[in-house]
Amino acid sequence: MKDETKCLHAGYTPKNAEPRVVPIVQSTTYVYDSTADVAAVFDDPTLSLIYSRFANPTVMAVEEKIAALEGGVGAMCTSSGQAASLLSILNLCSAGDSFISLSEIYGGTVNLFAVTLKKLGIECIFIDKNASDEEIHKAFKPNTKAVFGETIANPAITVLDIERFANIAHAHGVPLIVDNTFATPVLCKPIDFGADIVIHSTSKYLDGHAVQVGGVIVDSGNFDWTNGNFPDFCEPDESYHGLIYTEAYGKMAYILKARMQLMRDFGVYPAAHSAFLLNMGLETLAIRMQRYCENAMVVAKYLQNSDKIESITYPGLEGDAGYELGKKYLKGASGVISFVIRGGREAAMKFMDSLELASNEVHVADIRTCVLHPASETHRQLTDEQLVAAGIKAGMVRFSVGLENVEDILADIEKGLAAI
Ligand SMILES: *Cc1c(COP(=O)(O)O)cnc(C)c1O
Numbered sequence: 206m207k208d209e210t211k212c213l214h215a216g217y218t219p220k221n222a223e224p225r226v227v228p229i230v231q232s233t234t235y236v237y238d239s240t241a242d243v244a245a246v247f248d249d250p251t252l253s254l255i256y257s258r259f260a261n262p263t264v265m266a267v268e269e270k271i272a273a274l275e276g277g278v279g280a281m282c283t284s285s286g287q288a289a290s291l292l293s294i295l296n297l298c299s300a301g302d303s304f305i306s307l308s309e310i311y312g313g314t315v316n317l318f319a320v321t322l323k324k325l326g327i328e329c330i331f332i333d334k335n336a337s338d339e340e341i342h343k344a345f346k347p348n349t350k351a352v353f354g355e356t357i358a359n360p361a362i363t364v365l366d367i368e369r370f371a372n373i374a375h376a377h378g379v380p381l382i383v384d385n386t387f388a389t390p391v392l393c394k395p396i397d398f399g400a401d402i403v404i405h406s407t408s409k410y411l412d413g414h415a416v417q418v419g420g421v422i423v424d425s426g427n428f429d430w431t432n433g434n435f436p437d438f439c440e441p442d443e444s445y446h447g448l449i450y451t452e453a454y455g456k457m458a459y460i461l462k463a464r465m466q467l468m469r470d471f472g473v474y475p476a477a478h479s480a481f482l483l484n485m486g487l488e489t490l491a492i493r494m495q496r497y498c499e500n501a502m503v504v505a506k507y508l509q510n511s512d513k514i515e516s517i518t519y520p521g522l523e524g525d526a527g528y529e530l531g532k533k534y535l536k537g538a539s540g541v542i543s544f545v546i547r548g549g550r551e552a553a554m555k556f557m558d559s560l561e562l563a564s565n566e567v568h569v570a571d572i573r574t575c576v577l578h579p580a581s582e583t584h585r586q587l588t589d590e591q592l593v594a595a596g597i598k599a600g601m602v603r604f605s606v607g608l609e610n611v612e613d614i615l616a617d618i619e620k621g622l623a624a625i
Pocket residue numbers: 285286287288290311313314355359384386387405406407408409418419420
């Protein structure tokens with residue numbers, strides 16, 4: 206199936222006289238005939254359903270759809286994108302381990318990696334995407350367990366050289382984790398370029414309608430967990446009667462370990478109703494992405510020609526730093542544009558406060574046009590140094606182009622710029 210078809214049909218195929226639409230299974234638990242039946246699922250929770258803290262049929266239909274779209278062997282939904290980032294790392298790192306992350310990533314992820322994981326004894330080593338291979342290789346330590354980056358970074362809007370970082374990670378026997386939130390599997394399938402694990406904040410384009418927060422982790426099934434760096438995958442798990450993930454589940458070892466250990470223990474699983482809503486967003490993802498790209502390209506070209514704009518970052522524009530990488534990795538440059546307004550912080554805030562159609566909100570990748578000022582909002586907890594490392598200037602605006610008629614969006618921008 207092609208993406209448009211997967212969006213509508215993957216993950217759920219009704220049998221004779223069953224509901225056309227994925228049913229909402231609003232139940233915390235599942236009934237068994239005997240204690241022996243329940244004991245069997247405790248030994249191997251993949252056999253059937255036990256409890257909706259870590260598996261539910263509505264959520265699982267969506268997991269299967271997203272895995273199909275990304276080209277992975279399995280997926281696990283989480284209650285937020287933050288939970289997906291957290292579990293993707295905790296499934297690989299324990300206290301005393303480290304991992305490497307590109308510095309241009311989402312502000313919430315910077316906090317998680319630099320502050321909260323540090324308190325748990327896990328070190329994040331940040332690297333610059335423009336560092337030489339030699340410098341990056343030097344950043345690895347014997348305890349380094351993963352490399353992390355974003356396909357299109359939020360809010361820097363730079364494009365990750367996925368193949369390059371996959372090769373570097375693999376040379377050290379560790380997986381590459383890619384946050385594919387801004388590209389979505391419609392515009393980029395990181396697994397095709399060597400990524401081992403893909404994560405998303407589904408709160409953004411996948412849901413698309415700003416109705417529920419969520420996340421997902423997708424397993425490519427390609428990484429060899431028996432290479433000596435990941436004993437947790439190939440030694441007996443005492444919390445499952447000595448089960449060995451690589452032996453029991455082969456290619457699905459990572460995603461089932463995440464579900465069986467981490468989701469069981471942390472319980473950050475979405476509700477069935479949230480998954481139902483996410484599924485409705487996913488049904489139109491392919492056609493929505495196409496229009497986001499078209500509208501954003503028109504807006505980007507308009508901004509490029511304005512003398513009130515100091516610089517603009519949109520990988521769809523020829524000459525953009527991400528243009529060449531975008532041609533290789535992206536089927537479209539997505540809907541988010543970042544630009545720096547002349548006059549710094551004050552001018553940026555004036556511009557934003559003068560917009561009428563575009564909403565000033567802490568969101569992005571919505572069906573409606575929205576706008577955000579990273580320096581005073583999402584990234585306000587970062588030091589000036591961290592801001593620069595994250596590719597953010599004080600006058601920078603993150604503009605998320607929606608699906609309104611593009612002429613209305615341009616008229617709104619014109620009003621905003623005139624007010625400066
Ligand atoms: C929003 C976002 C997250 C965090 O997701 P939530 O659903 O808000 O928890 C992670 N990564 C990226 C790229 C994001 O844009």
